[in-house]
Amino acid sequence: MSSSRTKKFMYNSMTTAFHQLIVMIAGFITPKFMLVYYGSEMNGLVSSITQFITYFNLVEAGLAGAAVYSLYKPLALKDHEGISSVVSSAKHFYNVSGCIFAGLIGVLAIFYPIFVKSALSPWMIAILVVVLGAKSFLDFFTLSKYRVLLTADQKVYMVSIASSIYIILNTAAIVVLSMLRVNIVVLYIVAILPLASRSVILHFYVKKNYPYVNYRAKRNDKALSKRWDALFLQILQSVQTGAPTVIATIFTSLKTVSVYSVFNMVLTGINGLLAIFQSGLGASFGDIIARKETKTLQKAYNEFEFAYYNMIFFVYSVAGVMLQSFVNIYTKNVTDTNYNQPLLAFLFVINGLLYNIKTPQGMLVISAGHYKETRWRSLAQALIAVIVGGILAPFLGLIGIMIGLILSNLYRSIDLFFYIPKYITKLSPLLTIYRVLRMLVASVIIYLPNFIISITPKNYFEWILYALAFAVYGALILFLQSFIFERSLLFNVVQRIKGMLRKSK
Numbered sequence: 090m091s092s093s094r095t096k097k098f099m100y101n102s103m104t105t106a107f108h109q110l111i112v113m114i115a116g117f118i119t120p121k122f123m124l125v126y127y128g129s130e131m132n133g134l135v136s137s138i139t140q141f142i143t144y145f146n147l148v149e150a151g152l153a154g155a156a157v158y159s160l161y162k163p164l165a166l167k168d169h170e171g172i173s174s175v176v177s178s179a180k181h182f183y184n185v186s187g188c189i190f191a192g193l194i195g196v197l198a199i200f201y202p203i204f205v206k207s208a209l210s211p212w213m214i215a216i217l218v219v220v221l222g223a224k225s226f227l228d229f230f231t232l233s234k235y236r237v238l239l240t241a242d243q244k245v246y247m248v249s250i251a252s253s254i255y256i257i258l259n260t261a262a263i264v265v266l267s268m269l270r271v272n273i274v275v276l277y278i279v280a281i282l283p284l285a286s287r288s289v290i291l292h293f294y295v296k297k298n299y300p301y302v303n304y305r306a307k308r309n310d311k312a313l314s315k316r317w318d319a320l321f322l323q324i325l326q327s328v329q330t331g332a333p334t335v336i337a338t339i340f341t342s343l344k345t346v347s348v349y350s351v352f353n354m355v356l357t358g359i360n361g362l363l364a365i366f367q368s369g370l371g372a373s374f375g376d377i378i379a380r381k382e383t384k385t386l387q388k389a390y391n392e393f394e395f396a397y398y399n400m401i402f403f404v405y406s407v408a409g410v411m412l413q414s415f416v417n418i419y420t421k422n423v424t425d426t427n428y429n430q431p432l433l434a435f436l437f438v439i440n441g442l443l444y445n446i447k448t449p450q451g452m453l454v455i456s457a458g459h460y461k462e463t464r465w466r467s468l469a470q471a472l473i474a475v476i477v478g479g480i481l482a483p484f485l486g487l488i489g490i491m492i493g494l495i496l497s498n499l500y501r502s503i504d505l506f507f508y509i510p511k512y513i514t515k516l517s518p519l520l521t522i523y524r525v526l527r528m529l530v531a532s533v534i535i536y537l538p539n540f541i542i543s544i545t546p547k548n549y550f551e552w553i554l555y556a557l558a559f560a561v562y563g564a565l566i567l568f569l570q571s572f573i574f575e576r577s578l579l580f581n582v583v584q585r586i587k588g589m590l591r592k593s594k
Contacts (some may be wrong), residue, residue, distance in 0.1 A: 093540050094410070098307040101504065104246035104363040108253045111359035114262040119560040120354055121419065122267040129426045131273060133343030134207050135221070136350035140334035141201070152182050152233075158458045159309075160241035160258055161375045169301040172238075174309035180234040187229030194222035207343065213274060224284060234304065235295050243373060251290040252311045258283030272422070332475055333490045340482040344426040347485055347529050351416060351428060356441045363445060366400060375456040383515065390514055392519065394449045395575060396582045399414055402528040403567050405442040406535040407559045412438060412548050414555070431592040436491035442532075443498035447527060450505035454514050524575075531570045535563040 123132040163171030172399040198218040202211035209217070241249050259280050264277040295302065333353070337346045370393065377386050413434040420428040454463055474497035481489025506525075511517045538559075546552040571579045 100246045100364055101243065101249075104249040104253075105583060106362075108249035109361040109365050111130065111253045111256050112361050115256050116354050116358050116361075118260055119263055120351060122264055124351075124420065124423045126267045126270060126594060127273060129344045129347040130207065131209075131424060132233055132345035133345070134205070134209070134217075135194065135273075136178075137205070137338045137343065137346050138197075138201065138221050139333055140331040140338075142194070142218075142225055143259070143331040143377075144335070145190055145197070145222070148226055152179065152186065155460070156237040157241045158172075158375065158455070160238065161379045164242050165376060165379060170306070171309070173301070173303040173364060174308035176238055177304055177306040178233060178308040178310050179237050180304050181308055181589055183229050183233040187226060190228055190229060194219060194226065197222070197321050202387075205343070209273070216274050216279065220281070223281050227281075227284055227288075231284070235291040238295065238299065238302070239291075241375075247294050249293065251287040251294075254290065255283050255287040258286060326381075332478065333473075333487075333494065336478050336482050336490050337487060340479075341486055345486060346429055347486055348426060348430070349490075349531050352412070352433060352437050355408075355412060355415060355552070356437055359408060359441065360445065362399075362474075363401060363448075364406065366397060370452065375458075378453075378513075387514055390449070390453065391516065391520070392578065392585060395524065395578050397443075397449055398446070398524055398528055399567050399571060401442060401445040401561075402532050403563050405438055405445070406532040406563050407556060408441070408538050408541045409438040409532075410544060410559050411552065411556050414544055415552060418546065418549060418552055426431055429530070430487075433491065435489055436488065436495065440491055440494045440498060440538075443495060443502055447505045448503040450502075450509040450521075453509055454505070457513050459512065463508065466508070468502065468505075470497045470501040471498055527570055527574060528567070531566050533561070535566050538562070 120132055123135065156175060159173060159175045164170075165173065198215040201218055202214040205214065207214060236248050239245060261485040262280045262283065263276060266279060271279075333349055334346055337349050373388070374386065377389065389499030413429070413431050414426050415436065454460075472492045476493070477496055481492055483489075485492070506521050507518045510516045510521070544555055546555055
């Protein structure tokens with residue numbers, strides 16, 4: 090990785106770390122206030138509507154990925170005209186997508202209240218749908234065109250900074266208004282207002298640093314032709330985040346949706362922290378692939394996969410032990426439904442691990458622009474999650490939905506283990522498979538004390554002490570297995586990290 094790439098990676102990592110920390114804290118605070126001041130049913134209602142809105146974001150289906158991919162080459166060549174033509178096309182399609190999205194929100198506002206039972210009146214539910222959809226609607230017109238340009242140019246840190254400011258103001262508004270027990274619709278109307286701060290920051294930054302970008306330049310729609318192939322990856326991402334809530338809304342109750350949202354909140358926080366370690370790397374690998382630097386790609390990817398796998402197996406091994414006890418403390422004063430479900434917690438951890446195992450390979454699919462080549466594989470994964478979850482949900486509830494997700498991610502992980510080496514890295518797939526199996530054994534060893542020690546912390550302080558103890562134990566186990574089996578690669582990664590830290594000073 091060149092000095093320039095390393096520097097951008099450090100900027101992106103530090104700001105993304107801060108952003109994900111803010112997102113995680115906000116993700117814990119907001120549902121807590123919803124549960125305490127409005128109850129599980131209202132928390133489930135907001136979660137359910139939000140996930141339907143997530144599906145409607147498919148109207149921009151793959152546009153961001155295709156635009157970012159199309160910008161790699163003109164940015165590398167400093168082709169200002171080419172950059173403007175791609176950004177102009179992206180802006181046009183985002184505007185069109187925003188209008189379609191608004192229409193879909195209108196349809197949801199009409200029909201959603203008919204099928205969902207809630208303490209709120211149908212009119213209030215309809216208004217809540219519109220209000221919750223307003224943020225995504227505004228994103229199409231105020232954020233998207235800036236985000237694709239800054240992401241492709243490995244300057245995600247600006248998006249992270251602007252978004253962090255918005256989230257802090259948004260969360261503060263929700264907390265204050267919840268404590269005042271303001272009407273839920275009024276609360277979310279006020280919470281949208283801080284969105285203006287993010288738009289202003291990005292507008293002036295791009296205007297100052299990219300003065301040559303002309304949003305009215307002649308469009309290069311052909312550059313975004315990969316958009317429709319990227320659609321399938323977008324569907325996959327939406328299935329992973331939205332399908333469980335939608336299936337639970339259809340086959341269970343809003344209180345059950347609330348249970349899912351609380352467990353998912355923790356896993357979303359974990360995944361957000363893990364995302365720090367790949368922030369900006371997709372663009373860096375895209376740059377390497379565009380320059381056809383095969384040896385550099387192989388070395389950098391092998392080191393990243395090794396480091397990332399150590400990280401996720403460490404995190405999810407500890408989470409497997411500590412997740413349920415955290416949820417018990419978090420929902421201690423919530424008595425309107427049962428949140429103590431150890432089997433569900435275990436399945437959430439297994440699914441989270443499988444979802445992240447394929448992250449290095451999935452990143453290369455996007456970096457190399459292999460949307461069309463992998464679309465049927467992505468569609469198969471989505472179908473497994475929806476069909477299996479839909480069949481099992483009426484009988485097993487959330488357990489059945491999680492089984493569908495686990496099978497879906499297991500299939501996709503195995504598929505990518507063979508696809509990426511064959512078509513992109515040219516490395517042996519056995520290297521990845523061997524690495525995963527080794528770390529699975531290490532995870533089992535980390536989890537074993539859970540059968541001997543009774544872990545029942547009564548408050549957050551006790552929980553942190555237990556978590557730290559298991560974290561030290563887990564880190565030691567994973568370090569030893571890496572030292573024994575991949576010692577030279579371990580030292581290479583340590584040296585690379587040291588080098589990045591020196592350059593960041």
